[in-house]
Amino acid sequence: MSYYLTNSTLPTSPFMTANKKPRLHILPLAFAAVAAPCFAATDWSAIAQADMKFAIEKVRSGHAGSVSGQIDVTAPLEAGARAGMLEAADAKTEQDYNRALVRFINGFGDPHTGIQLKLPTRAWTGVVLDHIDGKFRVIWSEPNWPQPLPPRGAIVQSCDNVWIGTYLKSNVAPFSNHSLEYDTTPSDLARKAMFDIGLGWTPKQCVFQVDGGARQYQLPLRAVADGIGEARIDAVRNRYQAKAKPVGLYRLAADKQWVGMPDFNGGISGDAYTALYPQLAALKHSGWIIFDLRGNGGGDSSWGNRALQALYGAAYGEELGNTATYVKSVIANQPTIDLFRRYAGLPQFAASKAEFEGVAGKLEAALAKGEALAPVDYASREDASALAAKxxxxxxxxxxxxxxxxxxxxxxxxxxxxxxxxxxTVILGEPTIGYSPYGEGSQYKLPSGRGAITVPSAIYTAFQATREPFAPTMRYDGNMADDDQLMAWVDATLTRLSAH
Incomplete structure (x- = not known):
């Protein structure tokens, strides 16, 4: 069965898997100690070049996709390294530094390869855009703003004298890890565009189609510290950023139970999940179970699998867990070994102690032989196909x-x-971003001390195609963040399916 822990879990994140026992697929964080060199306070070129060189080397030697020769990593690495060093050498400001590092890391198009540079929202234009029915529209316009703002529903034509689609592609997309071909990417880029996080992508003015005519609006940024406040920005974002209901069991209808799964983070939700399992086991064996996975960015997937065991029994639940991936290989280096040893000693992973120690032992043996990548779990494709059929x-x-x-x-x-x-099984909602075959992220502090990068040290083999989004069986075209409307639609949709 597969347990997956990501960067949101406990100290870090693992993805686990096992044949008779869950195979541990870990996505943990290892911190590399790096002495911070001395830079002149304004020498952004030197700072950027040192951090860029470090990031390139860590991706080249520490990314499982690079070590195993996967073209979805090697191609953006070589192109990004050349462009990144040139951009770093030309950095003159903090914004130049941020843009160079973020562009390089996000060029891999996989959130498992991440960067943390402390880029909180600093200012806002007062409006929020989204991509709806093929048009970029205003979905929120802040009332009582110091200058006139376009009304909700207004259609964006251009920003800073550039067609809006081109503006987003050239100004925002290079700093996003959402590939342009993903169904939700235009929406994601539009939602980000009006918030300043120090990357210089907010427009100064845009032309909107309002009441049948075109009107230009100036969009000067208003600083968060100048009266907007983080709480207000959070309140606005909550109108369109979906999040599952808290971990628990909710009655949707007589024959339908709703299960909140907003995360798989045991450090946050472990007690709630522990209380949930007996409730699931006590349910009658009919009707529907709806798992609410909105906004669940990862953690330890064992929290989800244990729900399946509660519903269907341990044996069948574990078999389901083993269907996600069938080969796992991990980079054999000392930081990764240390990480597995550390997890083996944590009380929250006591049940998996033997599996963690087993992986660490395999990595030590591979390291002693000079092997760069070690298979730590393996099943043949034929066996995996047989299990899927079973x-x-x-x-x-x-x-x-x-x-x-x-x-x-x-x-x-x-x-x-x-x-x-x-x-x-019926999948409802909107498409995810593309599937990533990587995990077990090791985190390394940048030489400047300004942040850290996360590089995945494990690669998984599954039937799922790399970078392919998961598409719903039936798509919901409403606001995914509106619990009442969404749940009513789910209830009606499943009722219709049950009638056929």
Whole structure:
């Protein structure tokens, strides 16, 4: 069965998996101690070049995709390294530094390869855009703003004298890890564009189509510290950023139970999940279970798999867990070994202590032989296909549906793979971003001390195509953040399916 821990879990994040026991697929963080060199306070070129060189080397030697020769990593690495060093050498300001590092890391198009540079929202234009029905529209316009703002529903034509689609592609997309071909990317880019986080992508003015005519609005930034406040920005974002209901069991209808799964982070939700499992086990074996996975960016997927064990029994639940991936290889180096040893000693992972120690032992043996990458879990494709066929039919119990969105990633996608192994599972909502075959992120502090990068040290083999989004069986076109409307739609949709 597969357990997946990502950067949101406990000290870090693991993805686990096992044949008889869960195979541990860890996505942990290892901190590399780096002496910070001395730079003149304004020498941004020197700072950027040192950090860029460090980031390039860590991706080249520490990314499982690079070490195993995967073109989705090697190609952006070589192109990004050349462009990144040139851009770093030309850095004159902090913004130049931020843009160079963020552009390089996000060029891999995979959130498992990440960067943390402390870029909080600093200012806002007062409006929020989204991509709806093929148009970029205003979905929020702040009342009582110091200058006139376009009304909600206004259609954006251009910004800073550039067509809006081109503006987003050239000014925002280079700093996003969401590939342009993903269904939700235009929406994601538009939602970010009016918030300043120090990357210089907010427009100064835009032309909007209002009441049948075109009107230009100036969009000067208003600093968060100047009266907007983080709480207000959070309140606005909550109107369109979806998040599952808190971990727990909710009655949707007489034959439908809603299960909140906003994260797989045991440090945050472990107690709630522990209380949930007996409730699931006590349910009658009919009707629907709806897993609400909106905004679940990862963690330890064992929290999800244990829900399946509660519903269908430990044996079948573990088999479902083993359907997500069937080969796992990890970079054999000392930081990764130390990380597994550290996890083996943590009380929250006591049940998996033997598995963690086993992986660490395999990595030590591979390191002693000079092997760069070590297989720590393995099943043949034939065995994996046989298992998939075996578990496709549920042994009784409630039928499963799941609600997914663009925020479901990493161990959340692993859980979707598990429940989708049952042939009658129904997936609802909006598409995710693309599937990543990587995990087990090691974190390294940048030489300047200004932040850190995360590089995945494990690669997984699955039937799922790399970078392919998970698409819903039935798409919801409303606001994914509106619980009442979404849940009413899910209830009606599943009722119709049950009638056929």
């Amino acid at each position: 578990v496709s039919r549920r042994p009784g119990g409630p039928r499963v549906a799941a609600v997914i969105d663009r925020g479901c990633f990493s161990s959340c996608m692993n859980f979707v793979q598990q429940i989708s192994s049952m042939s009658d």
